[in-house]
Amino acid sequence: MALTIASREVDGITVLDLSGRITLGEGSVQLRDAIRGLIGKGTKNILLNLGKVDYIDSSGLGELVSAFTTAKNQQAEVKLLNLTKRVHDLLQLTKLYTVFDIKDDEASAIASFK
Amino acid sequence: MTLSSTMESVSQVEAAAGKLAAETGLDEDDCFHVTMAAREAAVNAVLHGNEYDPAKRVTASFENNGKELVITIADQGKGLDPESLPDPLAPENLLRGTGRGLFLIRSFMDEVRFRQLHPGTELRLVKHLNQSGAGSIKSLRNAFDAG
Numbered sequence: 001m002a003l004t005i006a007s008r009e010v011d012g013i014t015v016l017d018l019s020g021r022i023t024l025g026e027g028s029v030q031l032r033d034a035i036r037g038l039i040g041k042g043t044k045n046i047l048l049n050l051g052k053v054d055y056i057d058s059s060g061l062g063e064l065v066s067a068f069t070t071a072k073n074q075q076a077e078v079k080l081l082n083l084t085k086r087v088h089d090l091l092q093l094t095k096l097y098t099v100f101d102i103k104d105d106e107a108s109a110i111a112s113f114k
Numbered sequence: 115m116t117l118s119s120t121m122e123s124v125s126q127v128e129a130a131a132g133k134l135a136a137e138t139g140l141d142e143d144d145c146f147h148v149t150m151a152a153r154e155a156a157v158n159a160v161l162h163g164n165e166y167d168p169a170k171r172v173t174a175s176f177e178n179n180g181k182e183l184v185i186t187i188a189d190q191g192k193g194l195d196p197e198s199l200p201d202p203l204a205p206e207n208l209l210r211g212t213g214r215g216l217f218l219i220r221s222f223m224d225e226v227r228f229r230q231l232h233p234g235t236e237l238r239l240v241k242h243l244n245q246s247g248a249g250s251i252k253s254l255r256n257a258f259d260a261g
Binding site: 023055057059062063065066068086090093095096098 | 161212
């Protein structure tokens with residue numbers, strides 16, 4: 001299933017609800033464009049809800065990292081929410097779990113930006 | 115199978131690997147690992163090996179010999195020295211946007227072997243099966259250790 005991205009605002013935080021696969025050729029470019037678009041418009045706080053992302057490949061992991069570094073370079077923040085077991089295990093395996101601020105419930109994730 | 119250097123070919127390799135893994139009776143996690151490793155190898159062949167060159171081909175084979183699953187993927191590119199690739203787990207490399215594909219392949223498969231074809235590179239991915247022909251020794255060992 002290709003990646004779908006839905007955007008909403010909660011208490012001034014932009015939440016991107018992702019659904020599908022973040023892979024080379026299917027979702028990585030969409031994610032990249034979404035993040036860069038938001039940061040380009042001056043958005044400072046982005047929460048990626050990955051609860052419906054069932055597959056991410058090494059390119060997808062790279063895009064998450066790029067989102068993190070792009071945001072950081074613009075004094076913005078990208079955090080991750082609701083990792084599925086597979087995505088969680090991949091982030092641990094690649095030590096990216098130490099890079100990201102990862103939350104498992106939306107309320108605390110939103111509060112953590114303040 | 116002989117395939118073009120496109121993302122469609124990557125999808126075909128992924129599907130074929132997933133089918134083979136499922137037919138072998140691997141558990142869900144092992145099926146996912148095999149499928150993902152095959153996809154990463156195919157992406158490497160298409161993107162890094164053949165650089166999407168329509169004149170170059172990717173070849174892929176899939177075998178279950180009862181003792182192991184063997185997936186072989188080859189490109190016609192310039193060749194690769196896997197030892198020259200940076201360690202994606204090194205602290206200085208954690209924020210790199212690329213470079214994790216081979217690490218994932220090695221993490222998910224029991225054996226990974228490179229062969230230089232001149233031109234091109236062949237990757238042989240092996241998943242060991244247990245005596246009944248299903249499941250990998252690595253996954254069984256992990257399950258035992260977990261209690």
